[in-house]
Amino acid sequence: VHANVRRNWLVDGDTRWMNGVAAAMGWEGPLPAPFARHSGRKFELREGTIALHPGCKPDWPWKKWHAFDELAAMLNDVVVIGLPADLENSRTWFKRAFRWPPHVRNYAGQLGLADTAALLSQCAALVSNDSGLMHLAAALGVPTLGIFGITSPERELMAVERMKPISKGLSCEPACRQQRWGRTDCERHLECLRTLSAA
Numbered sequence: 001v002h003a004n005v006r007r008n009w010l011v012d013g014d015t016r017w018m019n020g021v022a023a024a025m026g027w028e029g030p031l032p033a034p035f036a037r038h039s040g041r042k043f044e045l046r047e048g049t050i051a052l053h054p055g056c057k058p059d060w061p062w063k064k065w066h067a068f069d070e071l072a073a074m075l076n077d078v079v080v081i082g083l084p085a086d087l088e089n090s091r092t093w094f095k096r097a098f099r100w101p102p103h104v105r106n107y108a109g110q111l112g113l114a115d116t117a118a119l120l121s122q123c124a125a126l127v128s129n130d131s132g133l134m135h136l137a138a139a140l141g142v143p144t145l146g147i148f149g150i151t152s153p154e155r156e157l158m159a160v161e162r163m164k165p166i167s168k169g170l171s172c173e174p175a176c177r178q179q180r181w182g183r184t185d186c187e188r189h190l191e192c193l194r195t196l197s198a199a
Helices: 006-024 068-074 113-121 132-139
Strands: 050-053 078-080 125-129 144-147 163-166
Touching (some): 050 132, 068 078, 125 132, 132 144
Parallel strands (some): 050 078, 050 125
16 A cells, blocks of 8 residues: 655645655656647637636635636637536635627537547647646646646656646745645735736
8 A cells, every 4th residue: 555645745736746656656758748638529629729727626726826817818619618616716915807709609518528529629729727638638748837826847747748837937936836725815915826917
């Protein structure tokens, strides 16, 4: 039996823990690449369509980025994915509803997981808060850009080339991300997210 030691998992995250378990069981070398299956449903998306996932765990609203609608306005073809709760921003630091441009196709709350995976597989890329759907897109082989504030990308990202962290790159970020996991604020009150524009 191999169980994670919570204090180590809080620092290292899932991927490093799984690598450690595999090594303890005799696995040598890197783990196989992550993968996911989808339903096969066709969505007739235009080439170059970008998916946006503006959600995360409902009780972690401090992880949400405010400029998904601003980014959508800069892109030609956009789909929004996730659950209806992913569009609920009343508990976030920015406390406003997203104002989607008319060309956005909003699938939030309309698809199950297998159909969401199918939709993602037909997109050119996903831009997402740190979330499960971010990991799903990367496992499907979709170029994935994850928005990170005080949460550590080193802890959360899978080690795949197509998964890239996006952050403001403030000088305080490296030290901030070494602090305890699960914080909801920092000394600069999420300046890393507040100042990250769509541009």
